[in-house]
Amino acid sequence: MHVCYGPGNSTVDKEAHVHVALLGGPLGYKQELKRGLSVLSNFAFSFANISVMMGVTTTYNTGLRYGGPVSMTLGWLVVAVFNGCVALSMAEICSAYPTSGGLYYWSAKLAGKEWASLASWVTGWFNVVGQWAAIASVDFSLAQLLQVIILLSTGGANGGGYMASKYTVLAIYAFILILHGIINSLPIEWLSLFGHVGAIWNAAGIFVLTILIPAVAKDRPNIEFVFTHLNTENGMGIHDKAYILAVGLLMSQYSVIGYDTSAHMVEETKNADRSGPIGIITSVLFATVFGWIYLLALTSVVTDIPYLLSPSNDAGGYAIAQALYTAFHRRYGSGVGGIVCLGAVAVAVFLCGIACVTSNSRMAYAFSRDGAMPLSRVWYRVNKHEVPLNVVWLGVAVASFVPGPFNLGKYGVVVGWVGVVWVATVTVLFSLPVAYPVANKETFNYTPVAVGGVLLLSVGAWVLRARFWFQGPITNVDTHC
Template sequence: MAGVTTTYNAGLRYGGPASMTLGWLVVAFFNGCVALSMAEICSAYPTSGGLYYWSAKLAGNDWAPLASWVTGWFNIVGQWAATTSTDFSLAQLIQVMVLLGTGGANGGGYTASKYVVLAIHGFVLVLHGLINSLPIRCLSWFGHLGAFWNTAGALVLVVLIPSVATERASPEFIFTHFNADNGMGVHGNAYILALGLLTSQYSLLGYDASAHMIEETKKADWSGPMGIVSSVALSTAFGWIFMVALTSIVTDDIQYLLDTSNDAGGYAVAQALHNAFRRRYGSGAGGIACVGVVAVGIFLAGVACIASNSRMGYAFSRDGAMPMSRVWHRVTKHEVPLNVVWLSVVIAFAMALTSLGSQVAFQAMVSIATLGQYIAYALPIFFRVTTARKSFVPGPFHLGRYGVFVGWAAVLWVALLTVLFSLPVAYPVAQDNFNYTPVAVGGVLLLSVGAWVLHARFWFRGPIANVDL
């Protein structure tokens, strides 16, 4: 629910229903290849270091420290950006709910300033920090609640939304209508479709969380991989059904739903839901309640983001890779890495400060969340299918002779994503619409490699092993 709702505007703009409903299936196939390859490696190396540990084990002795260093920094920066984008998206959604609940933009409703939205973002981050400061048994409860809520909530909305609507879009519209009128000066159906695919990619992200929590998991070499695979499979299935249900009530003009002068301030999903309930019952309150169900799902997703951040930061600092590592890898008597939990909160808030200066600059932070993490996903897979092709010893979960084929499909898909995420999203290109994604991601690469050349190569030797795997 979280990914589909918060990126629905971009999907409508670039390609519309066809790029979302059919494009989702294309993205799901290649995401499945990435997840299966990661699960196979996770089964062989079940540690909370996850991706950067895998790179060290698979890149070979000569390249292990550098491979581990670069993978780790892409992963942790991507995770910080994911927390930022998740909680900031929730803050924006809360603002839209308040706007609609007080009369809408055209009825004198309250429109929160960017400072108020930032304050809501900070408040949500603090709540997530407090939850992640609890013992692992309590955090596990929130994990179960998140899984239940996103599954049950999606099912309820999938049944409720089409049944409430007095008018529903035709199957032809849902699966074949292509919106080329994006209002951003982007032409060429293939180009528009490529940008539309990125919406689905945003929604299927973060499944490395199972790897980072794996040292706190029973039967880690099996349950960790199954966590990765099942999360992608379930998110793919429920996400697609949820997207189809939402698109079934898109009976208004697409440009109207995206127009910032509508009651929801241009938030297409909220406007469509509000309209559907208002036409049926004369009030849009039910639509606001549906948005509230999504908001709770996003909140629980944010809990998981901080949990994953903190375990990755704990493992990375345990191996001395972060400044002030001795501070960040300390744990409480309940085995909670408390310091790095709050480090994740502070960094996620600091990243959101870019929203005060430029929304475009903030979108670059969101792009790091997706592209940065997928690069980190692809690096150990690349080493698995190249340098470690013959020497790789699989765990209980393995792909057999298909492992190399699936791995190459995953690597090539991420390479394509890197190009797509770097394309201009508006023409003519100017300072206020420039796609800063290649600059942001390139900055992470430049800083990590630069730090390696100037400093880390003299002392960093990769993950510190205290058990044999």
């Protein structure tokens, strides 16, 4: 069905825009991905990608080291408020511009004609490279967690347990990447199933663990410790309390990211301009609530912070692994129950990795659709199952604003600016040194190098070549009468 619209009538524009989004040509693009996801499936992908079981467990060492319980339990609530503002603004924009390009496409539309191409170019590259980094981070975290599970299952570091070499960990990591690539090569119906499994596993896992862990623990901290204790003995040479608390917030922030997945999946979602925003908001809401409850459960078995962070413990310094192992061992004389809990987390991390690859492939597909990536013709292809297969494996190997059905009305600008300020603040926090003095490669924070490198390369490529040919999002269907 052909739908056309013009700039002369805002009501007609809006209705036509919605119709174009729903009937197969979202905002000037012909429908090439199979629109087979429901609003529930869209939510499931985002919730599985956020995966607070993964985020909280794998970054707990950071929160425990920098500030301890107070930086996590109360810090989580602070981060939740600002993350909520970011999510609401993203949902509002997603409702107006429901395309797989997500942030890349939005920046072009919101920056104005003069800056559209540069804004979309830089945003797109940061988004693609950031998602590649996310895939690497999640899958490598899983490889490290499996290493700890094997270590504890064979007796622990102090009982002759098997400590995998770095090469073995890298081999496990490579195997996980390949497996995630294979799964993401399946039709969208199968991917949708994994998304649902990921959402259910996270919800059910958190429900079980939040009941089981406190019940098993024989030694539990008091309420005052859980909500007010500030750990300043981080062993990293940092003593300023405000600085320590600020760095400690990164644990909470990292644990609730990835909800832009809903935006990247909208071209495969029915009623995209409504389902996409719902997916973003509900995934953040559920992740915030479930994540905080799970965080409290884990902190209920934390009593001796220096021991849990010590590389000489049975888990090799993996704090939560050691805490769970110790809790079950003291109760039953065996740490097997703690290992089983870690196994449940490992499954959640694996499902999160699937969603990460899915989200990245859709973003890179949309970016290639507009010719922004080298060899775009290779990446901008779908197979017979309407899956962007080539770009899936690429990820493995390496203000004219018309509101949509969901909008914040007069509060949209305020909420949006709060989100912008928070993102800027978090960017600074991620770039701060995490140890003093910064004396060697082990204590140096490479985040500024990575961010600066992407910025330098993307802007450099823009100045030298891309500004002469890249025009931002390109329509590939006739949308005008």
